[in-house]
Amino acid sequence: MTTSWNRIPRVAHAAELSLTRRGQPLPEIAHPLLAHGLGRSYGDVCLNPGGTLLHTRDLDRFIAFDPDTGRITAEAGLTLDDLLRFALPRGWFVPVVPGTRFVTLGGAVANDVHGKNHHHAGSFGEHVRALTLRRSDGECLEVTPDGTPDWFAATVGGLGLTGLIETVTLQLVPVRTPWMRAWSQRFESLEEFWALDARAEREWPYTVAWIDCLNPGPRGEIGRGIYSGARHATTAPARSRYREPHRAIPLDPPVSLVNRVTLRLFNQLYYRQSVHPTARAVHHLPWLFPLDAVRHWNRIYGYKGFYQYQCVLPPHAQKDGMQALLDAVAASGQGSFLAVLKRFGDRAGPGMLSFPRPGATLALDFPERGNETEHLFRRLDRIVQETGGALYPAKDARMPPELFRSGFPRWEEFASFVDPEFSSGFWRRVTL
Structure with missing residues (x-):
C-alpha cells in the first residue's frame, strides 16, 4: 500500500517502476501512468490507485548551470534540498520554496508551489524558463512560456497529468549569504x-x-x-555557523x-x-x-x-x-x-x-x-x-467535484492537454 505525506488515502497500485535515465521509453501497459517524486503532497494527487507509479527520484542529475546568470537545468527528480546545497555556496537561491525542501523539481512544477514570498516573487512556475515533457506516445516536447504557452500553462500546475516532466530549467535568484x-x-x-x-x-x-x-x-x-x-x-x-x-x-x-x-x-x-x-x-x-x-x-x-x-x-x-x-x-x-x-x-x-x-x-x-x-x-x-x-x-x-470545478474554471480547457495514458486518483475523483 502506498500513501502520501498525510497518509490518507492508502492505495494499492498495479505496478511501481523506477525511471533511471532521460529518454527511457514509458511502459506500454493497460492501466494509467503517473509520475511520483517524494510523495510530499497530501492526498491522492500523487497516487494512482490500480495504475502504475513512475518513480522519478533516480532522475536527479544536474545538466547545465551558468554561474553568471544563475540559470540551471536539472532532471525533474532532483530535490530542492539538493538544489539549495548546490546553489547557495555559489551565491544563488531557489526563487520560490514551499514549506518543505524535500520535494522534487518535477513536483514543484506539477503543483506550481508557492512560498512565503508569493506577493513578491509569484509562484514557482513564474521562474521556470523551459522544461521537457515526455508523452506516452514517445514524443518529447520542449515547453517554454513563450514558444509553447498553451503547453506551458497546462503543465505548470498540471498535477503531472500532461506527461512525464523529465527536465526543468529554472532561473535562480542571487543571494550573498544563507x-x-x-x-x-x-x-x-x-x-x-x-x-x-x-x-x-x-x-x-x-x-x-x-x-x-x-x-x-x-x-x-x-x-x-x-x-x-x-x-x-x-x-x-559574526557567529554564522549553523548546525541543523x-x-x-x-x-x-x-x-x-x-x-x-x-x-x-x-x-x-x-x-x-x-x-x-x-x-x-x-x-x-x-x-x-x-x-x-x-x-x-x-x-x-x-x-x-x-x-x-x-x-x-x-x-x-x-x-x-x-x-x-x-x-x-x-x-x-x-x-x-x-x-x-x-x-x-x-x-x-x-x-x-x-x-x-x-x-x-x-x-x-x-x-x-x-x-x-x-x-x-x-x-x-x-x-x-x-x-x-x-x-x-x-x-x-x-x-467534492463541484468545488474543484468552481474553483478551477479552466479545468475543461486543461483536460484537452492531459496525456491519454496519464491519470491520478485525484483527477478521477473530481472529474468522473
Whole structure:
C-alpha cells in the first residue's frame, strides 16, 4: 500500500517502476501512468490507485548551470534540498520554496508551489524558463512560456497529468549569504492582522502568520496569532555557523498526539513564545522550513493520518470569509496547530490549474476523526464556494467535484492537454 505525506488515502497500485535515465521509453501497459517524486503532497494527487507509479527520484542529475546568470537545468527528480546545497555556496537561491525542501523539481512544477514570498516573487512556475515533457506516445516536447504557452500553462500546475516532466530549467535568484533578517510580532485579531500585513508586505519579501484556531483574543474573537516577515541578509552574523538539529519522531503512536487538550496547550504556549519586533539574523532553514527540523513529523497524528485543508479566498471576500472559516473551526472544537495565513497579493499563478491567485490563503491540519472531521469540512466547503474561493489540489484528499470545478474554471480547457495514458486518483475523483 502506498500513501502520501498525510497518509490518507492508502492505495494499492498495479505496478511501481523506477525511471533511471532521460529518454527511457514509458511502459506500454493497460492501466494509467503517473509520475511520483517524494510523495510530499497530501492526498491522492500523487497516487494512482490500480495504475502504475513512475518513480522519478533516480532522475536527479544536474545538466547545465551558468554561474553568471544563475540559470540551471536539472532532471525533474532532483530535490530542492539538493538544489539549495548546490546553489547557495555559489551565491544563488531557489526563487520560490514551499514549506518543505524535500520535494522534487518535477513536483514543484506539477503543483506550481508557492512560498512565503508569493506577493513578491509569484509562484514557482513564474521562474521556470523551459522544461521537457515526455508523452506516452514517445514524443518529447520542449515547453517554454513563450514558444509553447498553451503547453506551458497546462503543465505548470498540471498535477503531472500532461506527461512525464523529465527536465526543468529554472532561473535562480542571487543571494550573498544563507542567512536572513527576520522579525515577528503578535496580533490579537484578524482585523489587526490585515493592518499589519498591509504595511509589512510593501517592505518585506517574505511574510506569513500563524493563527490560533482555538483560543480567542482579548475581545473574544478567534484570530489572534504571530506575524513574521523576512528578507535575505546582505551579510552573515559574526557567529554564522549553523548546525541543523536532527530530531525525528521514531515511530507511530497508538493514537494521534494531536487532540483537543494538546492543541489548546500548544496554542497557548506558542502564542506566548518570545517574539522579535526588531529584525535579527536567522538561518534560512528554520525560518523557511521549520518542520523539516523534525523528520517524520507526520507520525504525530498516528497511523490514521491527517488532512490538510488549504483554501484561497478572493480579495473581496478574504476578510469576512477568513473570519467565518476560523469561527467554524473554533465552534467545532477540533482546531489546528499548523494554521498558516498569508496574503497572495495580486499575483496569479501561470498555470490553468494554478492554485495561487489574488486573495489570501489559509492552511489548516486536522487529525482524522471520521464523520466529525467530514462534517467540519462540509461547513468550510460552503464558505469557500460561496465566497468564490478554491481548495489546493496538492493538499487535498476529499474535495467534492463541484468545488474543484468552481474553483478551477479552466479545468475543461486543461483536460484537452492531459496525456491519454496519464491519470491520478485525484483527477478521477473530481472529474468522473
